[in-house]
Amino acid sequence: MSFETRLANAHAELQAQGVWLSNYKPPMFSLLRMLGIKVPPPYYLGFHLNAVIAFWYFAIIIFLVMYFGLLGSNDSLRSALDKAALWGIIYGVGMATFYAIRRRKLQLSDWSSL
Secondary structure: OOHHHHHHHHHHHHHHOOOOHHHHOOHHHHHHHHOOOOOOOHHHOOHHHHHHHHHHHHHHHHHHHHHOOOOOOOOOHHHHHHHHHHHHHHHHHHHHHHHHHHHHHHOOOOHHHO
16 A cells, blocks of 8 residues: 555544644644655654654754744853753653554554554
Protein backbone atom coordinates (compact mmCIF):
# COMPACT_ATOMS: atom_id res chain seq x y z
CA MET A 1 0.00 0.00 0.00
CA SER A 2 1.37 3.43 -0.89
CA PHE A 3 2.17 6.15 1.61
CA GLU A 4 -0.51 8.46 0.22
CA THR A 5 -3.19 5.78 0.65
CA ARG A 6 -2.13 5.10 4.24
CA LEU A 7 -2.08 8.83 4.92
CA ALA A 8 -5.60 9.25 3.55
CA ASN A 9 -6.81 6.28 5.63
CA ALA A 10 -5.14 7.70 8.75
CA HIS A 11 -6.72 11.11 8.21
CA ALA A 12 -10.13 9.50 7.67
CA GLU A 13 -9.77 7.44 10.87
CA LEU A 14 -8.72 10.48 12.89
CA GLN A 15 -11.54 12.59 11.46
CA ALA A 16 -14.03 9.83 12.27
CA GLN A 17 -12.78 9.85 15.88
CA GLY A 18 -13.49 13.58 16.11
CA VAL A 19 -9.86 14.75 16.19
CA TRP A 20 -9.41 18.35 15.08
CA LEU A 21 -7.71 18.99 11.75
CA SER A 22 -4.99 21.08 13.41
CA ASN A 23 -4.17 18.14 15.71
CA TYR A 24 -3.86 15.40 13.11
CA LYS A 25 -2.39 17.56 10.36
CA PRO A 26 -0.12 20.10 12.09
CA PRO A 27 1.64 22.62 9.82
CA MET A 28 5.11 21.23 10.55
CA PHE A 29 4.12 17.78 9.31
CA SER A 30 2.60 19.29 6.17
CA LEU A 31 5.85 21.20 5.60
CA LEU A 32 7.89 18.02 6.02
CA ARG A 33 5.69 16.25 3.47
CA MET A 34 6.08 19.17 1.04
CA LEU A 35 9.85 18.76 1.39
CA GLY A 36 9.49 15.11 0.37
CA ILE A 37 9.82 13.52 3.80
CA LYS A 38 7.18 10.82 4.16
CA VAL A 39 6.14 11.23 7.76
CA PRO A 40 2.87 9.81 9.11
CA PRO A 41 0.53 11.92 11.25
CA PRO A 42 1.83 12.42 14.79
CA TYR A 43 -0.76 10.03 16.24
CA TYR A 44 0.90 7.18 14.32
CA LEU A 45 4.52 8.00 15.19
CA GLY A 46 6.43 6.62 18.13
CA PHE A 47 7.10 8.63 21.27
CA HIS A 48 10.75 9.36 20.47
CA LEU A 49 10.19 10.54 16.90
CA ASN A 50 7.33 12.78 17.99
CA ALA A 51 9.57 14.27 20.69
CA VAL A 52 12.43 14.88 18.25
CA ILE A 53 10.23 16.55 15.61
CA ALA A 54 8.47 18.74 18.18
CA PHE A 55 11.81 19.64 19.81
CA TRP A 56 13.38 20.84 16.58
CA TYR A 57 10.60 22.98 15.26
CA PHE A 58 9.84 24.56 18.64
CA ALA A 59 13.51 25.09 19.58
CA ILE A 60 14.24 26.86 16.29
CA ILE A 61 11.30 29.23 16.75
CA ILE A 62 12.18 29.96 20.40
CA PHE A 63 15.84 30.50 19.50
CA LEU A 64 14.93 33.08 16.86
CA VAL A 65 12.55 34.84 19.22
CA MET A 66 15.12 34.95 22.04
CA TYR A 67 18.15 35.85 19.93
CA PHE A 68 16.54 38.67 18.01
CA GLY A 69 14.96 40.05 21.17
CA LEU A 70 11.34 39.80 20.12
CA LEU A 71 10.35 39.24 23.75
CA GLY A 72 12.08 42.36 24.97
CA SER A 73 15.32 40.77 26.16
CA ASN A 74 18.58 40.99 24.30
CA ASP A 75 20.06 37.56 25.03
CA SER A 76 23.48 36.44 23.96
CA LEU A 77 23.86 33.60 21.48
CA ARG A 78 24.75 31.09 24.20
CA SER A 79 21.86 32.11 26.43
CA ALA A 80 19.39 31.95 23.54
CA LEU A 81 20.64 28.46 22.59
CA ASP A 82 20.37 27.24 26.19
CA LYS A 83 16.84 28.54 26.61
CA ALA A 84 15.78 27.16 23.22
CA ALA A 85 17.19 23.74 24.10
CA LEU A 86 15.48 23.67 27.50
CA TRP A 87 12.08 24.79 26.22
CA GLY A 88 12.41 22.57 23.16
CA ILE A 89 12.96 19.51 25.36
CA ILE A 90 10.01 20.40 27.58
CA TYR A 91 7.75 21.02 24.59
CA GLY A 92 8.93 17.92 22.70
CA VAL A 93 8.37 15.56 25.61
CA GLY A 94 5.03 17.21 26.39
CA MET A 95 3.73 16.85 22.84
CA ALA A 96 4.99 13.27 22.54
CA THR A 97 3.21 12.44 25.79
CA PHE A 98 0.01 14.10 24.57
CA TYR A 99 -0.01 12.10 21.33
CA ALA A 100 0.80 8.81 23.11
CA ILE A 101 -2.05 9.26 25.60
CA ARG A 102 -4.53 10.31 22.91
CA ARG A 103 -3.51 7.40 20.65
CA ARG A 104 -4.33 4.94 23.45
CA LYS A 105 -7.55 6.71 24.40
CA LEU A 106 -8.84 6.78 20.81
CA GLN A 107 -7.74 3.15 20.19
CA LEU A 108 -6.27 3.98 16.79
CA SER A 109 -4.97 1.42 14.31
CA ASP A 110 -1.28 0.85 13.80
CA TRP A 111 0.33 2.64 10.86
CA SER A 112 1.33 -0.69 9.32
CA SER A 113 -2.27 -1.97 9.34
CA LEU A 114 -3.79 1.05 7.54
